[in-house]
Amino acid sequence: xxxxxxxxxxxxxxxxxxxxxxxxxxxxxxxxxxxxxxxxxxxxxxxxxxxxxxxxxxxxxxxxxxxxxxxxxxxxxxxxxxxxxxxxxxxxxxxxxxxxxxxxxxxxxxxxxxxxxxxxxxxxxxxxxxxxxxxxxxxx
Amino acid sequence: xxxxxxxxxxxxxxxxxxxxxxxxxxxxxxxxxxxxxxxxxxxxxxxxxxxxxxxxxxxxxxxxxxxxxxxxxxxxxxxxxxxxxxxxxxxxxxxxxxxxxxxxxxxxxxxxxxxxxxxxxxxxxxxxxxxxxxxxxxxxxxxxxxxxxxxxxxxxxxxxxxxxxxxxxxxxxxxxxxxxxxxxxxxxxxxxxxxxxxxxxxxxxxxxxxxxxxxxxxxxxxxxxxxxxxxxxxxxxxxxxxxxxxxxxxxxxxxxxxxxxxxxxxxxxxxxxxxxxxxxxxxxxxxxxxxxxxxxxxxxxxxxxxxxxxxxxxxxxxxxxxxxxxxxxxxxxxxxxxxxxxxxxxxxxxxxxxxxxxxxxxxxxxxxxxxxxxxxxxxxxxxxxxxxxxxxxxxxxxxxxxxxxxxxxxxxxxxxxxxxxxxxx
Numbered sequence: 422x423x424x425x426x427x428x429x430x431x432x433x434x435x436x437x438x439x440x441x442x443x444x445x446x447x448x449x450x451x452x453x454x455x456x457x458x459x460x461x462x463x464x465x466x467x468x469x470x471x472x473x474x475x476x477x478x479x480x481x482x483x484x485x486x487x488x489x490x491x492x493x494x495x496x497x498x499x500x501x502x503x504x505x506x507x508x509x510x511x512x513x514x515x516x517x518x519x520x521x522x523x524x525x526x527x528x529x530x531x532x533x534x535x536x537x538x539x540x541x542x543x544x545x546x547x548x549x550x551x552x553x554x555x556x557x558x559x560x561x
Numbered sequence: 562x563x564x565x566x567x568x569x570x571x572x573x574x575x576x577x578x579x580x581x582x583x584x585x586x587x588x589x590x591x592x593x594x595x596x597x598x599x600x601x602x603x604x605x606x607x608x609x610x611x612x613x614x615x616x617x618x619x620x621x622x623x624x625x626x627x628x629x630x631x632x633x634x635x636x637x638x639x640x641x642x643x644x645x646x647x648x649x650x651x652x653x654x655x656x657x658x659x660x661x662x663x664x665x666x667x668x669x670x671x672x673x674x675x676x677x678x679x680x681x682x683x684x685x686x687x688x689x690x691x692x693x694x695x696x697x698x699x700x701x702x703x704x705x706x707x708x709x710x711x712x713x714x715x716x717x718x719x720x721x722x723x724x725x726x727x728x729x730x731x732x733x734x735x736x737x738x739x740x741x742x743x744x745x746x747x748x749x750x751x752x753x754x755x756x757x758x759x760x761x762x763x764x765x766x767x768x769x770x771x772x773x774x775x776x777x778x779x780x781x782x783x784x785x786x787x788x789x790x791x792x793x794x795x796x797x798x799x800x801x802x803x804x805x806x807x808x809x810x811x812x813x814x815x816x817x818x819x820x821x822x823x824x825x826x827x828x829x830x831x832x833x834x835x836x837x838x839x840x841x842x843x844x845x846x847x848x849x850x851x852x853x854x855x856x857x858x859x860x861x862x863x864x865x866x867x868x869x870x871x872x873x874x875x876x877x878x879x880x881x882x883x884x885x886x887x888x889x890x891x892x893x894x895x896x897x898x899x900x901x902x903x904x905x906x907x908x909x910x911x912x913x914x915x916x917x918x919x920x921x922x923x924x925x926x927x928x929x930x931x932x933x934x935x936x937x938x939x940x941x942x943x944x945x946x947x948x949x950x951x952x953x954x955x956x957x958x959x960x961x962x963x964x965x966x967x968x969x970x971x972x973x974x975x976x977x978x979x980x981x982x983x984x985x986x
Contacts (some may be wrong), residue, residue, distance in 0.1 A: 515985075
């Protein structure tokens with residue numbers, strides 16, 4: 422006759438959490454989680470092939486934390502949503518603004534009370550170049 | 562299982578790279594020149610429409626440049642190599658089996674992915690690459706590599722994706738009839754003259770040519786091209802004949818290779834082979850790509866593949882220089898603990914440079930090479946101290962040519978912290 426046992430749940434063991442995605446059933450033996458170094462690239466860059474760095478000049482976005490001289494991380498793979506901060510190309514110039522749709526109209530919003538929102542008309546040459554994901558600033 | 566291949570090819574690649582970081586160039590005529598030659602190496606569609614030919618010396622098109630305000634750039638190989646890697650890395654998401662054929666072309670195997678609408682997948686690839694990298698591509702899908710090349714040529718002219726898998730033979734033939742025989746992959750300039758003189762002018766003509774005759778005149782490789790045009794697959798994803806652009810040398814290993822030393826030896830021999838081909842066609846390379854990969858079919862083995870792109874300091878065909886660069890690239894991408902199945906090198910940014918004095922750079926004469934090396938070292942030291950091209954060969958041009966007055970190198974937007982895109986907000 423088969424014996425049926427109840428699980429012993431009185432003792433707990435801590436098991437290491439694998440840092441890397443594990444495909445069903447077979448973890449990668451080559452990854453040694455104990456010696457893993459923290460890589461800033463992994464933290465910041467989700468889509469390496471689609472990620473670019475740009476430098477900011479000017480302060481029209483300062484209220485969002487993007488300041489003059491900052492290094493901006495732009496991800497072209499991310500879908501922009503309402504209120505995303507994007508790098509856009511408008512009528513021959515690059516800019517960084519927050520996109521906002523109001524009553525079916527698209528606006529590029531600055532983050533500085535000294536600047537006015539820009540309404541994007543159909544006649545304008547406009548494209549979203551990528552979504553801003555991080556601003557890296559040096560603390561002096 | 563039936564084979565399904567997709568050839569993904571970047572449209573006007575160098576021009577497209579420039580346009581990503583300068584969208585003002587989107588609909589204007591743009592041309593890219595080789596650094597030393599002053600020849601046209603890339604043309605936007607607007608420039609092609611003006612009749613400017615590939616490889617044309619720039620002084621010949623000066624009039625057109627001024628008349629149509631053609632935007633001219635010097636080759637920014639550093640940027641192009643990095644953008645190429647981005648495109649290829651994006652393509653890897655669409656198939657585990659990819660063959661990087663040149664700096665702007667790759668074959669993907671789409672069989673066994675559970676797809677039933679290849680055209681839709683092709684559009685997906687096109688849209689994703691454009692969104693992620695800004696580079697427009699054309700996709701040709703077919704059951705053989707030669708046919709995908711033909712499909713791709715047609716895709717360029719129409720909506721960007723052509724799927725021959727779901728076409729009738731009649732429709733395929735009507736497509737093939739639109740293609741010049743010299744555009745068939747594997748034919749090239751040398752054979753197209755011969756074929757035309759035998760009344761074989763289009764890809765369709767070649768498809769129906771007598772294979773015994775083709776075998777006699779174009780070797781067994783030519784015969785295989787004909788079979789492939791007929792839908793019979795002869796070329797696998799990792800074996801390929803002499804590429805039209807770029808020179809490749811690679812091999813799948815019989816037994817898996819694990820040690821760096823063994824990979825170094827393999828890579829060195831591929832470099833040597835590729836460099837020989839380069840020299841035999843009196844060409845020089847500007848970009849060297851090294852790649853290594855594990856066996857994707859061994860699902861239980863840890864997987865790793867990577868490639869390194871190096872923009873060579875100078876156009877070179879020297880085995881010594883190329884090997885040095887290749888080994889330093891390998892050093893950057895090699896990881897221990899993996900069983901490598903394949904390794905290869907790719908030479909890109911090929912130019913035939915009549916201005917470089919060949920005998921100074923040729924490596925055949927050992928005694929001269931020693932002197933050359935010393936001379937090169939001295940020149941390098943001086944240029945490093947006082948600026949590039951401070952000391953150069955007289956043949957490089959002392960006279961102020963049009964090229965030097967107006968040559969424009971765009972920034973290394975993706976590889977140099979000091980040359981990032983600057984946005985005024």
